[in-house]
Amino acid sequence: MIAPDIPQNEKQRMLSLLSLGLLDTEQEDDFDYITKLAAYICKTPVALVTLVDEDRQWFKSKVGMALCETSRDSSFCAHAILTPDEILEIPDATKDVRFIDNPLTKMEDPVIFYAGVPLRTTDGMVMGSLCVIDHKPNKLSKEQRAALITLAKQVERLFELRLVNNQLEQTKASLTKHNTLLKDFAGTVSHDLKMPLANLILTSDILKKKYTEALDESGVNYLGYLKKSSLSMSNYITNILAHYESTAYDREDAHEFMFNDMLEDLVDLLNINFECEFHFPEVNIELRCNRSALDQIFLNLIGNSIKYNDKEHTIIHIDVIEQDNHFEFSIKDNGRGIEEEKLEGIFTLFSTAGHLDKNGEKGHGIGLSTVEKLVHNLGGTISVSSVLGEYTKFTFTVAKS
Structure with missing residues (x-):
């Protein structure tokens, strides 16, 4: 057996894989529909959507496979991601030098035939593969290969939607955080301003009542302007608070x-x-x-x-x-x-x-x-x-x- 090489862009590839947020998640119908269709079209007992992690391959979707993951060293898909632009097809793994004595070929239901289409994200990083497996030697027809490639494109679309959804969730969380901070800020500032404004309004009334006779018309008007502006600012603050409290x-x-x-x-x-x-x-x-x-x-x-x-x-x-x-x-x-x-x-x-x-x-x-x-x-x-x-x-x- 020959262990698969590590891609030169492994660090960037792993960052892309982690950004998907798919590792160790529950099975999803959208992925399962594709693996079921792949197994049916290719007439194989097993079909998988695999993600090649740092030291394992993990199955996001599986048909006909009891395992949830295997080691990366024995992974067929870890070989497939090394040739991102083509299908890796192994008609008989027991006769391929890379897979002779591979533990997966010696299971009760062994991996003898393998065909995997590398799965890429929009940034070109390979995450794993959509693969079909048989327990005996096999070979895909031209039509089956084309169909498997088409289905792999649909998995890549699901990756793309997942990334978009993750970005939207992050944006939503960020907006919620900033809105909460803004609401708290508005509440704190408004509370701190309301009391001084109330004092301004009260003081202007006292001054007007006590010193009206000592002030000329302009002085009385200025006090009126002071009260009017203070009331306007108080109403403004009240409205700001009402706006942010409306979500309650x-x-x-x-x-x-x-x-x-x-x-x-x-x-x-x-x-x-x-x-x-x-x-x-x-x-x-x-x-x-x-x-x-x-x-x-x-x-x-x-x-x-x-x-x-x-x-x-x-x-x-x-x-x-x-x-x-x-x-x-x-x-x-x-x-x-x-x-x-x-x-x-x-x-x-x-x-x-x-x-x-x-x-x-x-x-x-x-x-x-x-x-x-x-x-x-x-x-x-x-x-x-x-x-x-x-x-x-x-x-x-x-x-x-």
């Missing part, structure tokens, strides 16, 4: 409640002090979903419809349609509308339409991004339509719990 809402945390009753509670909470007309659904249907999340969504959307309405008389229509698997909600106002070119990015964090609200302040571009996250967490989607000067309409769905 779970669609499975469901409650039963009447939709119109919820809307009436929200309108009372908003404490609207100017003319505003609401049109609720004619039928007060019962919902079962996460009410806290739905409250947050409607508070934001109704609040926007009120704040950015340029009409003397604000009109808001709210409706709901029950479907088989979800509820579809809509809220439409008679406000100023949104420019068509700004609709596409309206849910992007920190993106704004650029309009001032009724108090002459510009939005921070956080609320609608938070709404979109909440809707997605509830298993739904959200869209917007608008005609400038006439209306804006938001339509979103929530999966039934």
Whole structure:
């Protein structure tokens, strides 16, 4: 017996093999379908997808073989990876100098005939082979060789998909880690800023009350600007926290409640002090979903419809349609509308339409991004339509719990 040589690029090959993450994993149907088809086409009792590790060959998929692995020194596939561009076919191993006295040829079901197609990754590294084995001398036909090569290409596709999936998992893990760090950072910074801002607001009120008579008009205005800016910054921080905490809402945390009753509670909470007309659904249907999340969504959307309405008389229509698997909600106002070119990015964090609200302040571009996250967490989607000067309409769905 002649032990197989070690490829010159062994170090790089092993790095590629480990990056696949396939060694010592469970059997998978996608690989097993290929080995079963290979055995059937080649009319052999054994078919294997092998991976040549540092000191062993391990079988990712096997048909007709009880062993899970063998030593690399006795491996036929370790010979096959030395000729990456061609099939290694051994008609009779007992007559081949490389395999005479090989332990695999002396088993109860010996490896006598072997044909293996090297399996490569996209970077050209050979991982192992797709091979077929017989317990007696044999030879593949031209058609069988072509079919085995084709099946090997499918195994290589599975390798490629595995690498892509591994990269996506790593990216997802990295994004999750960074998002957690960002959330923690936002929470820490926001907490540290809220108290000084509260002190600024309180101090400006005290100064204004105590020293109004000693200050001229400009001085009083400056104190007003100080309080207004502090309140704006406080609202901004509150919105940032709400955005990062929106993922905490779970669609499975469901409650039963009447939709119109919820809307009436929200309108009372908003404490609207100017003319505003609401049109609720004619039928007060019962919902079962996460009410806290739905409250947050409607508070934001109704609040926007009120704040950015340029009409003397604000009109808001709210409706709901029950479907088989979800509820579809809509809220439409008679406000100023949104420019068509700004609709596409309206849910992007920190993106704004650029309009001032009724108090002459510009939005921070956080609320609608938070709404979109909440809707997605509830298993739904959200869209917007608008005609400038006439209306804006938001339509979103929530999966039934």
